[in-house]
Amino acid sequence: MIQEGDDPQLIARIAKGDRLAMQALFNRHRLRAFRFILRFVRDEAAAEDVLAEVFLDVWRRAGTFEGRSSVSTWLLSIARFKALSQARQRAHAPYDEDAASEIADESDDPEIEIAKRDKSAALRRCLEKLSVEHREIVDLVYYHEKSVEEVAQIVGVPAATVKTRLFYARQKLSEILKRAGVDRGWP
Amino acid sequence: MTTPNNNQDLAELAPFYVAGVLTPDEKARFEAALTQDADLARNVAAARAERDEILALNEALPAPSPRAADALFAKIDAEPARKPGLWARLDLGGALASLVSPRALGWATAAACALVVLQAGLLTSGKLNAPDTHYSSASGPTETTHTPGAYALVAFAPGADMDAVGALLSGAGAQIVEGPRAGGFYRLRLGGADLSPAETQKKIDALRQARALVRFAAPSP
Numbered sequence: 070m071i072q073e074g075d076d077p078q079l080i081a082r083i084a085k086g087d088r089l090a091m092q093a094l095f096n097r098h099r100l101r102a103f104r105f106i107l108r109f110v111r112d113e114a115a116a117e118d119v120l121a122e123v124f125l126d127v128w129r130r131a132g133t134f135e136g137r138s139s140v141s142t143w144l145l146s147i148a149r150f151k152a153l154s155q156a157r158q159r160a161h162a163p164y165d166e167d168a169a170s171e172i173a174d175e176s177d178d179p180e181i182e183i184a185k186r187d188k189s190a191a192l193r194r195c196l197e198k199l200s201v202e203h204r205e206i207v208d209l210v211y212y213h214e215k216s217v218e219e220v221a222q223i224v225g226v227p228a229a230t231v232k233t234r235l236f237y238a239r240q241k242l243s244e245i246l247k248r249a250g251v252d253r254g255w256p
Numbered sequence: 257m258t259t260p261n262n263n264q265d266l267a268e269l270a271p272f273y274v275a276g277v278l279t280p281d282e283k284a285r286f287e288a289a290l291t292q293d294a295d296l297a298r299n300v301a302a303a304r305a306e307r308d309e310i311l312a313l314n315e316a317l318p319a320p321s322p323r324a325a326d327a328l329f330a331k332i333d334a335e336p337a338r339k340p341g342l343w344a345r346l347d348l349g350g351a352l353a354s355l356v357s358p359r360a361l362g363w364a365t366a367a368a369c370a371l372v373v374l375q376a377g378l379l380t381s382g383k384l385n386a387p388d389t390h391y392s393s394a395s396g397p398t399e400t401t402h403t404p405g406a407y408a409l410v411a412f413a414p415g416a417d418m419d420a421v422g423a424l425l426s427g428a429g430a431q432i433v434e435g436p437r438a439g440g441f442y443r444l445r446l447g448g449a450d451l452s453p454a455e456t457q458k459k460i461d462a463l464r465q466a467r468a469l470v471r472f473a474a475p476s477p
Contacts, residue, residue, distance in 0.1 A: 086338040088329075089432055089442065095328065103320040117320050121327035128332055193309040207271075211310040216277040217269075232268040239271070239306065255302040256267075256295070 076140035084131035095124050098141060101213060102148050108205060109152035110159065119155050123148045142219045145209070149223055191251045195242050203238035206231060262289075267299055274303040404449040406456040408463065409476040411441050416469045424466050428459045443476055 076097075082090035102123060107116040126147050134143060199207060209215045209223060221228040246253055266289050272278050273286050290296050408430070412421060425432070425444070434443035446459045456475065463473040 087432075088332070088434075091332065092329075095325065099324065100319050103324070104314055104317045107317055113318060113321075114323075117324035118327065120320055120324045121331060124328050125331045125335075128335070189305070189309060192305055193313060196306065196309055196313060207306070207310055208314065210271050210275050210277070211307040212314045214275050214277055217272060219277075235271055236268045239302070242306070243302070253302050253305065255298040 080131045080134045106152040109156045119151050145223045195245045206235050270299040270303045274307050406446040406451040407476040408444045411472040413471045
């Protein structure tokens with residue numbers, strides 16, 4: 070887990086134009102922010118451009134940070150907004166707010182067939198098939214270790230929606246796995 | 257007593273329990289139910305498996321190249337210079353030089369030292385530039401100060417601890433006034449215009465001796 074206890078102090082210093090603090094914050098959060106962005110834009114060079122834009126926003130807006138959320142939650146909110154804008158501009162944007170209840174692809178492809186012997190590999194393949202809307206919440210919870218309220222803030226949906234969306238995605242995962250011959254024992 | 261609504265609520269919280277992000281109250285309620293609910297236990301086992309695969313999938317993703325840092329700091333270089341803060345505008349060094357009373361000079365010196373220590377204290381824990389994160393093609397530096405004085409150009413060691421750097425700068429009576437420049441260099445103010453060349457060199461030597469923290473230190477105009 071990232072040590073972010075002094076992030077607010079770094080932000081306060083950045084607000085005063087402190088580049089050392091900016092570099093420290095960038096080094097601390099660049100990897101997770103980049104991987105989050107990459108899910109949306111699907112192109113490394115474009116994701117790096119977005120990453121730079123996100124931290125430039127931090128540089129410019131540090132003085133407005135009020136500490137109502139953690140710095141990483143604030144960063145991911147900015148990253149999500151900019152990544153979605155970039156993805157839409159690039160015309161291969163996969164995001165559709167109305168498609169939130171969809172699972173991208175439930176087909177029982179040959180890779181899943183092969184993966185039947187390995188429950189872990191099968192689960193990984195199915196996770197990769199989640200829709201962007203579901204996958205971002207799964208990533209935010211398990212990889213970024215965000216709470217219900219933090220995910221709600223980053224994604225811009227009510228907390229109840231975060232919970233039900235994640236629950237639904239997990240149920241669908243189990244269904245897809247079951248069709249592929251893998252029973253993971255829940256639900 | 258658990259109700260269907262309670263069960264659903266707990267089932268939805270399983271991933272957050274596994275991620276360790278429930279509040280203490282939620283966690284206690286969840287763990288109390290977990291001991292009596294086999295379905296919830298299977299749910300948690302499934303969530304743990306999901307977490308493990310999600311971590312593996314994310315760790316398999318690439319890291320950003322140094323180009324991202326290049327782009328960021330080039331953009332920052334192109335930003336309009338910020339107005340100096342209140343303390344800088346007060347020009348403590350100038351005020352100090354104008355004081356003639358030795359007693360007042362002593363108090364002012366103490367105040368200046370306290371300010372330097374305070375600034376160093378703000379350099380809180382964390383690591384400085386990792387080896388792969390140097391940016392090297394930033395555009396020309398923007399001068400943030402023209403105050404007469406003694407300056408040095410330094411580059412910190414990759415991975416240097418910010419607390420230790422803060423203590424070093426405090427000990428040397430130095431403040432970062434600019435940076436990072438291309439190559440990860442910072443410009444430090446070592447003292448006022450009245451700092452003698454010998455004292456300046458002594459401070460630079462002290463910085464150089466801290467090899468675990470400083471990889472380069474030299475006088476700067």
